[in-house]
Amino acid sequence: MQTLFFNEPGFAKEMVKAPKRQLLKWIGNKQRFAQRIVALFPDEFNTYYEPFLGSGAVLATLAKENSVGADNFLPLIEIWKTLVESPEEVKHWYKERWDFMMKRDRKGAYEAIKASYNSSPNPADLLFLCRSCYGGVVRFRQADGYMSTPCGIHRPISPGAFSKRVDEWYLRVKDVRFIHSGYQETMRKANKGDLVYCDPPYYHTQSIVYGAQSFSIENLFEAIDDCKSRGVFVALSIDGSKRSGKLKCSLPPTKNLFEREVFLDCGRSMLKRFQMNGLSLENEVVHDRLLLTY
Numbered sequence: 001m002q003t004l005f006f007n008e009p010g011f012a013k014e015m016v017k018a019p020k021r022q023l024l025k026w027i028g029n030k031q032r033f034a035q036r037i038v039a040l041f042p043d044e045f046n047t048y049y050e051p052f053l054g055s056g057a058v059l060a061t062l063a064k065e066n067s068v069g070a071d072n073f074l075p076l077i078e079i080w081k082t083l084v085e086s087p088e089e090v091k092h093w094y095k096e097r098w099d100f101m102m103k104r105d106r107k108g109a110y111e112a113i114k115a116s117y118n119s120s121p122n123p124a125d126l127l128f129l130c131r132s133c134y135g136g137v138v139r140f141r142q143a144d145g146y147m148s149t150p151c152g153i154h155r156p157i158s159p160g161a162f163s164k165r166v167d168e169w170y171l172r173v174k175d176v177r178f179i180h181s182g183y184q185e186t187m188r189k190a191n192k193g194d195l196v197y198c199d200p201p202y203y204h205t206q207s208i209v210y211g212a213q214s215f216s217i218e219n220l221f222e223a224i225d226d227c228k229s230r231g232v233f234v235a236l237s238i239d240g241s242k243r244s245g246k247l248k249c250s251l252p253p254t255k256n257l258f259e260r261e262v263f264l265d266c267g268r269s270m271l272k273r274f275q276m277n278g279l280s281l282e283n284e285v286v287h288d289r290l291l292l293t294y
């Protein structure tokens with residue numbers, strides 16, 4: 001496997017623009033790296049599949065017709081479906097809850113919306129909670145999926161500002177098909193010449209957040225292997241922004257699954273050290289990395 005660094009002089013190709021601002025706040029979102037990730041996609045491909053959609057930063061940056069966005073978290077997919085069917089409805093969901101919050105004490109209102117979500121998980125409450133919760137990190141209790149994040153310290157953005165984001169994101173994703181499904185089912189749909197971009201929950205740091213305790217990277221590698229053998233291109237994000245240090249972040253053996261790995265952002269000193277003496281990056285601060293089957 002060839003190792004490359006995105007910030008090496010002369011490496012980057014021209015980049016498409018990411019949306020100016022995030023629509024949803026989502027842990028592990030790829031807003032910061034979306035342009036670089038898209039720049040590493042093949043020059044030509046047919047249908048684009050994103051099986052771990054989350055807040056859709058990469059999908060919205062690519063903004064390609066005939067794409068499929070999927071996630072196994074139903075209330076989240078319902079936000080996306082409603083955005084393309086009725087963007088005004090999404091604006092209304094947000095404004096209704098924002099007005100409710102501004103007329104009361106902020107924390108009390110937040111807790112009421114959270115209780116409403118927990119008694120019956122739904123896209124309207126989830127949308128507002130992800131924008132107003134502490135640190136923008138929607139967490140779910142392991143045992144029963146209860147959303148447990150406390151109220152954020154900042155006042156959520158105004159309905160007017162949120163509406164502008166809805167308009168921008170609607171234009172980018174209006175021709176996307178959103179589906180509620182597990183990644184294996186989504187990846188099975190891809191055919192020769194299609195592209196699958198995977199951003200799985202990272203198994204050390206994000207399992208509690210997404211309630212994905214059973215997530216197995218080995219199973220994902222099998223699904224990638226299947227895609228590759230059918231002639232589907234696959235790009236896989238790995239590592240997130242966590243630090244390696246004591247935390248073991250090495251991957252299980254990937255055999256010859258990937259042709260290239262690209263470090264999307266690493267400091268100059270790290271780059272130099274790597275180039276000068278070929279030291280392993282194992283104990284360094286590891287930034288976002290993209291593995292490519294092509």
Ligand SMILES: C[S@@+](CC[C@H](N)C(=O)[O-])C[C@H]1O[C@@H](n2cnc3c(N)ncnc32)[C@H](O)[C@@H]1O
Nearest residue numbers: 028029030052054055056057072073182183199
């Ligand atoms: C790291 S996040 C993706 C973040 C995304 N790239 C963004 O920019 O926001 C991982 C997503 O995978 C979803 N997920 C977890 N396990 C899944 C599974 N088995 N199948 C499909 N989606 C899954 C989670 O609900 C979460 O939205």
